[in-house]
Amino acid sequence: MSETDNHASRYAVGIDLGTTHCVLSYVELDSEQDPAPHHVLPIAQLTSPGSVDEKPQLPSFIYQAHEAELAEGDVALPWNTYPDTIVGTMARELGSKTPIRLVSSAKSWLCHGGVDRHASFLPLNSPEEVAKVSPIEATFQYLLHLRNAWDHRFPDAALVDQDVTITVPASFDPAARDLTAEAAQRIGFKHLTLLEEPQAAVYSWLESCADSWRNQVSIGDVILVVDIGGGTTDLSLVAVTEDEGNLNLNRVAVGEHILLGGDNMDLALAYQVNAKLAQEGKTLAPWQIVAITHSCRDAKEVLLTDPDVHSVPIVVPSRGSKMLGSTLRTELTKDEVMNSLVDGFFPHVGIHDHPAQQARGALKQMGLPYAQDPAILRHLAAFLCRQQAAANELLGQNEGEFIKPTAILFNGGVLKAPMLAERVMTVINNWLNEAGAEQAKQLAGTDLDLAVAKGAAYYGSVRQGKGVRIRGGIASAYYVGIESAMPAIPGMAPPIQALCVAPFGMEEGSAAKGPNQEFGLIVGEPVRFRFFGSTTRRDDQAGTLLDYWEPGELEELPEIQANLPVEGRQPGEVVPVELASRVTEVGTLCLEAIPSDGGTKWQVELDVRAG
């Protein structure tokens, strides 16, 4: 770290940079209380034109206002009278009526390899005159707002000086992590770490149990973390092992990136209500569907929580000042919610019931790759089967067809509904029953909405040596594709080999370099490589060359690019290089091209700009 450091951080700060909203939690590092009390930063933000309020959540939205839209002073914030960007509640509210100016889901775009993530294209498909931002710029703006809100509250302890942990989905690919870190580094954080969200949830659980966690799990346990947020579903497995008499936690596997969450459920209900109204001969305008979606979210929570409520009225007021006679009214019943949510998203499925494989290559069309199968439990079944051998190394050979979790930790607002949580438990326990295994127990004690931010803040103090640390390293092995030199056969793609450049489980701050495997790179010309990741090949070392792999074993990621500058060489010259990898302290993967003749090394870009 730099010499200005002196480790002046007073707080460990956790930032949950969510798809739909951000939360900032913090603990004092040298607190005299043990455990140090947690705080959630009240984030000052515009709630309506000219009105500023503090809320624990910052909705992850940006509104690109038209210059005639808002009066002077309507966007003033406590720290800036004329901010350039409108972020938060007011952005979401204005955007619900003018969607062409609303930037949303930037986080999902950040992990979408089919687009140039540095390009300014959000809001998507909006008219030309609307100013556009890139997913990374939007992420930067959310962080900037948090920084300003923090600095306004703590003028003596700037956020950039604190020990900051930002959470990312466990399923984020290296490029998406890199881009998140890039946005954060533009803010100027001096002590930054990235942490996987399901791990943050586990840290939050560890903290809430204090020392009693050792009584709740024992050696050989496999904890399954199911994190269903607003926009994504994130899965992880943590194995419990022993080392010199101490219990250790090891994150052994993470799931695929599944764009499926609570928002999909609210939309599903809204369309169901819409269909019901259509049967009554009432057609709804788009704004009414938005309003119904909001009402459905609230109604869903009541219906899934309170067993005595059998229906909740849904009302949509007119837009004009006349309300009577023009207010739409209908009902959402418990049966409807059970049918479309519980059975639609959480159906009773078998362990071999997996979602249909999505056809790749459909990324040319601009749009987010939402999960096609809404049944979250099918995705879960696929994950457990796929990771059948995840804990073999630590816990011994698993003879079954799927890895059997012994404890379940839930996270994310969706699972606050007891009926959904119960359904997930029931289905998992059915799988375990059929396989002759013991029932899994549910680990309780975390706040499903705030666990990620809190766990991230707690992680800051764990890194200072207080409390148990989850081991993990990178959750994938990474490969560079090498096209074999063989004569072209019409109608057949040239066979490709995969060279492992980063082995599974590489820890922060470590590096890997395989045996001599040289590439010829052309100076002054960008060279692209195909790039693959595997969450199941755990034993490949750096330098392993694969000729063959099982279908689905390697997942193709966006291409990577090496761009050798001309400096000191002839343009067009071919330079032999070797590829090496390291995992930075921040937690991002870094690939480097090292010339065999010992010259300066170059960074290989994980996020390739379009062109």
Place this chain on the structure above:
Amino acid sequence: MNIDLTAMPATIDLLHAGLAAIALVFFILMLVKGGSKTPAPTEAQPEEPATVAVPEAHLTKQLKTANPDAALQLLSLLQQEARFIDFVQEELTGFSDAEVGAAARVVHEGGQKVLKEYFCLEAVRDEQEESRITLPDGFDATTVRLTGNVVGHAPFTGTLVHRGWKASEVKLPKLAEGHDAHIVAAAEVEL
């Protein structure tokens, strides 16, 4: 002479009255000017009605004027979340109870949201309504109002008719300087 004697005090009175009136006008002008410079809506400081201090000089406590900004802000929040003004301003005759009920749900839901978000409300008395309670000597007359057969001395024993409400906390959003709070709901034009 007689005329002079009676006329003199009359003119002086008139003169004094005129001077007083002019002074008052200047005073008000000054206040209005000063007031417009620092509307500071965030600090809801009541203006001292100093202009009328002379006739009320004998009062020990002065009446304060409520700041209209906070009231307008609350009205705006109620309109925004609960469509409060729309609902109350409408004529109910000619609509069925079902239609009124549908609209009332909007007002109720939104109104509840506003109360929850911006106020901490709690009951003044924790006892069950319709139960008998005793008020000791020196009870706070602003929190408990006596009604009915109010005679004798404390302690008073009576029936708790209403538990009362106390706003233990008010957290209205801050308003930007220069924000016109009189526009409680902007007109909306869809392009």
